[in-house]
Amino acid sequence: MEIVLISLLNGFVYGMLLFMLASGLTLIFSMMGVLNFAHASIYMLGAYAAFDVTRLIGFWAALIVAPVLCGAIGAAIEIYGLRRVHHNGHIAELLFTFGLFFIFERGVQMIWGMLPVPYRVPPLLDFALFRVYGSNFPAYRGFMLLISGGMLLSIWLLLTRTRIGLIIQAALTHPNMVSSLGHNVPRVFTTVFAGGCFLAGLAGVIGGNYQITEPTMASALGPIVFVVVVFGGLGSLMGCFIASIIMGMIQTFSVIIDGSIADLVKGFGVSIPSDNLLGEILNVPGSRVGPLLPYALMILMLLVRPRGLMGNRDT
Amino acid sequence: MLKHLRRLIGAAIVLGSMLAIPVAQAQETIKIALIAPFSGPVAPQGDAFLKMLKYAMDNVNARGGALGKKFELVTFDDKITPSEALIALKSVTDRNIPFMIQCIGSNVAAAMIEGVAKHNARNPDNRVLYLNCAALATELTEEKCDFWHFRFSGNVTMRVATLVRGLPPEVNSIYLMNQDYLYGQGVAADTKKFLAQYRPDIKIVGEEMVPLQRIRDFSAYITKIKASGAQALITSNWGSDFNLLIKSGVESGLSLKYYTFAAHVNGAPTAMGDGGGDRVVAVLEGHDNMGIELKSAKYNAWIDGFRATDPGFDYPWINFQSMFDMLATAITKVGSTDVLKVALALEGMEVTDLSGKPSIMRKDDHQLLHPFYTALFTKPVKNESEKTGWGWKTVNGLSTADLTFPTVCKMKRPI
Structure with missing residues (x-):
């Protein structure tokens, strides 16, 4: 029982972190049709920038400076890069961001070195918030929930309650119409791209010391964020949110499952021997296949419902 | 921030000078290929191994190398995948490099053992010797053992x-x-x-x-x-x-x-x-304070020398030094870099490692005992x-x- 409660909390924290990354990506993807491969790199840049700012000024300053910096980088990428390759079609844009991913990874390695940097949780938040059945729940995880929850609320308010949100939502589905009405659609694109990068940077600031700040952090988190976006569906923040939480929970809960599918059916009196290939697969315990589950779910989703959980367009 | 900027400029200069290298080759060297992951997720390990191996090699070079020649490392990126490593091995043999170090990833090592064995069987005039410094799966010197593979690191x-x-x-x-x-x-x-x-x-x-x-x-x-x-x-x-x-x-x-x-x-x-x-x-196999514990001036000097280069990490793999010591001794003993002769000379060789203990290259399985x-x-x-x-x-x-x-x-x- 206690395992379930603790895993629920941890799964939620991880899910919220995924959401911070995926929300920006899904907005960019659904609005501009660009699958931004460099999105996780911005997350990494956010973590490294936060590490440097923390050393120079302090963590609280980093919490503001690093995301703003990432937003600015995002805006620059959109204006000077994406916009120029845009007329060559989506493949060119895709390749452009794919190249950026490698440049960022190599750049980070050259500037900060190949080894992890000691970006640590600020001392003010480095204590146990409460204890659940003898296990500490670190205050920093609570802080992460606070930040990501606050972010969720503010994007939702921004998109549904303000004029700019109205235009963004309109541009998501009818860019030509919005343009005809006299709105500057390219500027809306830049805003959304910069906003997405801001969120990724913010995720980097709070995720960098929750995990480890190292040059591989982008490639480690990148694929799962794509899974979230595809699974959640295009153009739907709600779908993205639900998908993030589902993926966070899957990754946390699959670990604690010791039984396999074979054990499950054994309960019904059917025993599966592990001497053939299929039998062997069915006998692998859940904790060992867990990390593959998100990808399996994504494939299943694409087969059954290509538009994703709550998407309004096909992927 | 300023420090990072300086490092960036430094990196740019290094990169620039690397492009200019082929112009002058000062003197003849004994080349050793290093196949390691220099890109991808394990790149930090590859980078660190290069620094540590180079330090151990420079130590041997400072003592005069072998046959009056210095050793030189030539690096190849394998991205920690067996197929890339085999392509790298092909370049190594194309360039007639007699010695090859590959250490990271036991799956890569298993492919390299097979690749080297095949190559040496087909090309007796252009053999290559596989020096494994850290691929640790025990099988590599048991079921999969091969004459051309020497492991200079304790197994699992x-x-x-x-x-x-x-x-x-x-x-x-x-x-x-x-x-x-x-x-x-x-x-x-x-x-x-x-x-x-x-x-x-x-x-x-x-x-x-x-x-x-x-x-x-x-x-x-x-x-x-x-x-x-x-x-x-x-x-x-x-x-x-x-x-x-x-x-x-x-x-x-x-x-x-x-x-x-x-x-x-x-x-x-x-x-x-x-x-x-x-x-x-x-x-x-060793650590940065072991020389102090053992009161060994030799070990301390070695560690202090490495730490003075500000590598940013420790140097626990003292067996790397034993590897280069053994290789130099073997080459000196047989008077050439002929791979077969060097391999035979390495078999059963015993050296004293930095901590003053014996390290023995067992003839039966080519596993270093230390x-x-x-x-x-x-x-x-x-x-x-x-x-x-x-x-x-x-x-x-x-x-x-x-x-x-x-x-x-x-x-x-x-x-």
Whole structure:
């Protein structure tokens, strides 16, 4: 029982972190049709920038400076890069961001070195918030929930309650119409791209010391964020949110499952021997296949419902 | 920030000068190819290995190299994939480089053993010798052993034996966590074998095989370990699988001892920080404070020389020095770089390692036999690890003789 409660909390924290990354990506993807491969790199840049700012000024300053910096980088990428390759079609844009991913990874390695940097949780938040059945729940995880929850609320308010949100939502589905009405659609694109990068940077600031700040952090988190976006569906923040939480929970809960599918059916009196290939697969315990589950779910989703959980367009 | 900028400019200059190298080749050298991951997720390891190997090689060069020539490393990127490594091997043999070092990834090493054996059988005039400095799966010198492959690093079995015999008597319940591939599976199997043999009183209360470098949050595992009531965790996880595991464990306030195979490897002390202090034990061949413990001027000078280059990590692999010492001795002895002659000279060779203990290259399986130690991450120590304030202190050790296990290797010899 206690395992379930603790895993629920941890799964939620991880899910919220995924959401911070995926929300920006899904907005960019659904609005501009660009699958931004460099999105996780911005997350990494956010973590490294936060590490440097923390050393120079302090963590609280980093919490503001690093995301703003990432937003600015995002805006620059959109204006000077994406916009120029845009007329060559989506493949060119895709390749452009794919190249950026490698440049960022190599750049980070050259500037900060190949080894992890000691970006640590600020001392003010480095204590146990409460204890659940003898296990500490670190205050920093609570802080992460606070930040990501606050972010969720503010994007939702921004998109549904303000004029700019109205235009963004309109541009998501009818860019030509919005343009005809006299709105500057390219500027809306830049805003959304910069906003997405801001969120990724913010995720980097709070995720960098929750995990480890190292040059591989982008490639480690990148694929799962794509899974979230595809699974959640295009153009739907709600779908993205639900998908993030589902993926966070899957990754946390699959670990604690010791039984396999074979054990499950054994309960019904059917025993599966592990001497053939299929039998062997069915006998692998859940904790060992867990990390593959998100990808399996994504494939299943694409087969059954290509538009994703709550998407309004096909992927 | 300024420091980073300077480093960036430095990197640019280095890059620029690298492009200009082929112009002048000062004198003839003995080339050694280094095939390692220099890009991709394991690039930090490849980069660190290059620095450490180069330092050991420069030491031999400072003593005059061999045959009046200096050694020179030529690097090839294998991205830690067997297919890329085989392509690199092709370039090595195309350039007639007689010696090849490949150390990271036992799966890559298995492919290299086969690749080298095939090449040498087909091209007796252009052979290459495989010097393995850290691919640790025991099979490589057992079932898969080959005449052209020499392993200059203690295998999994030797490491696990050191760890199990170093477990304090009060430990009686243990949790195992290893990565789900050749190396991790080998550690798991050997741990169970040695626990049954040396410490039948210890109960294994749980076991995990985690997918390689896939898990981003280990808190669920920590919860499971906690529920099992284990006193200690034995883990061969390395890279982010180790760093994130320790981080989650420390954050959750779990009072647990970690017995590890990789906590001393570059990057891990930084990731552990204060959380790993007095809690983490590592199995290692040497560490930065061992020279001080042994009062060995030679070892101290060697470590101080490396630390003076400000590499940003420790140098535990003292067997790298033994490898270059042995290679130089063998080449000097036979008077040429003929691969077959050098290989025969390496067989059965004995050198004294930096700690003053014997290191023997066993003829039967080409496995280096040398001592191993367990050390605690503690303070105060003279040489701290990666500016954490903490460093390694020897707890226990097994001698070369203790770690000489029988081999099942049936080697096909060319003569």
